[in-house]
Amino acid sequence: MIKTDIIIIGAGPTGLFAVFEAGLLKLKCHLIDSLPKAGGQCAEIYPKKPIYDIPSRPEILAGDLVDQLMKQIQPFQPGFTLGETAQEIEKKKDGSFVVTTNKGTQHQAPVVAIAGGLGTFEPRKPDLADLAKWEDKGVDYIIREPEKYRNQKVLIAGGGDSALDWTIVLADIAQSVTLVHRRNEFRGALDSVEKVQALKDQNKIQLITPAQVTALEGEKHLSSVTINHEGTSLAHPVDYFIPLFGLTPKLGPIAQWGLEIEKNAIKVDNSLDYQTNIPGIYAIGDVNTYPGKLKLILCGFHEATLMCQSAFQRIYPDKRNVLKYTTVSGISGFDGSRKEAQKSTIKTIE
Amino acid sequence: MEIKITVIDREGVSHQLDAPTDMAMNLMEVCKAYELPVEGTCGGMAMCASCQCYVLSDHPLNEKSPDEEAMLSEAFHVKENSRLGGQIPMDKKLEGLKVELAPE
Secondary structure, eight states, X not given: OEXXXXXXXXXXXXXXXXXXXXXXXXXXXXXXXXXXSSSHHHHHTOTTSEEOOBTTBSXXXXXXXXXXXXXXXXXXXXXXXXXXXXXXXXXXXXXXXXXXXXXXXXXXXXXXXXXXXXXXXXXXXXXXTTTGGGBTTTBOSSOSOGGGGTTOEEEEEOSSHHHHHHHHHHHTTXXXXXXXXXXXXXXXXXXXXXXXXXXXXXXXXXXXXXXXXXXXXXXXXXXXEEEEETTEEEEEEOSEEEEOOOXXXXXXXXXXSSOOEETTEEEOBTTTTOBOSSTTEXXXXXGEEOTTOOOOHHHHHHHHHHHHHHHHHHHOTTOOOOOOOHHHXXXXXXXXXXXOOOOOOOOOOO | OXXXXXXXXXXXXXEEEEEESSSOOBHXXXXXXXXXXXXXXXXXXXXXXXXXEEEOSOXXXXXXXXXXXXHHHHSSSOOXXXXXXXXXXXOGGGTTOEEEEOOO
């Protein structure tokens, strides 16, 4: 069991900044994120896109913003559970919460802050009849272990980076790799496009474009797919069909936690502290909603700050607390580090 | 500085919207401003296709950017007249534009 003061669900900019504000109040944080790295959308979807509305940053790349936040919170030594989705929450008798991920990792804290942004990123699924029936029986949306496909007949569908990258990786492992895409053009790093072209020229993979998988067949396990290629249908024997059409955000398991939800977002009390209808559970950043809500990183930072003050009072109801300025008080990291303003020199000039 | 456009939602209901042409808004944003069920998840970066719509009138639309082309090639329910609303800036040439929201 991982124990901390605040469990933060979602390691995007808002969740990361909450670690800093909590750290100033000597509260420790642990972040859970379904993606394998911190940064949320900024890192996963648009790391190379500039952001222009972060105060005092005329222009900053989303990926750089995440790097800077990670640097800023480093003294407060946050814990991370990455690549796992917060699945269940349970309230204990002592008022604390236990959050369990889909992989069974358990976390306990008196306060939970949901900074889940748009939700967990789930694979986009093609619109095919009986698709669900073949999941884990020949249809995979995520490649976790390439060895699984050794000596197997694999068909990958998609036209982006992940379709290209996995085609390249599996070309050496699988018995055969077929890449199907709706168009002749691929959107990916030039290097990957060229590698796939070379693999095709050497007959190491089969490329079928413009084409689309239209049906799935098999007995107990998938054994064949139907491909529509320029108007003709062809049956294509496969062991695995891997559609790689990118990720789409879904609110996910959080939606079942008994929180008040409005328009796919969690309702909070914005007149006070961004607490949800369940005391001790807060929601900050893009995941919450209230009258006048704006989904902006800078608003998430503000919400994180207020949430931490309230969390402190919840954790230490008897302790008096007053807002401190970092310019005056400096920063004392949990790692023993200390940052503070230089003292001025007082000296007589004779 | 407004044009009238028609948006048919996923239940087949037709909505007449007044779209400002001087606020640098695109079709996805106009739909959101009227609280129509357009998610606009990526905020208009042509990265999610949640604002996909079918253009029913024959207005002179701006050309698709390579990003929009690529996204539409990966999206579902794509038809000949599919566009991403987030990539259609509101312009006085679009007076009377008629679109239908694509399925989610």
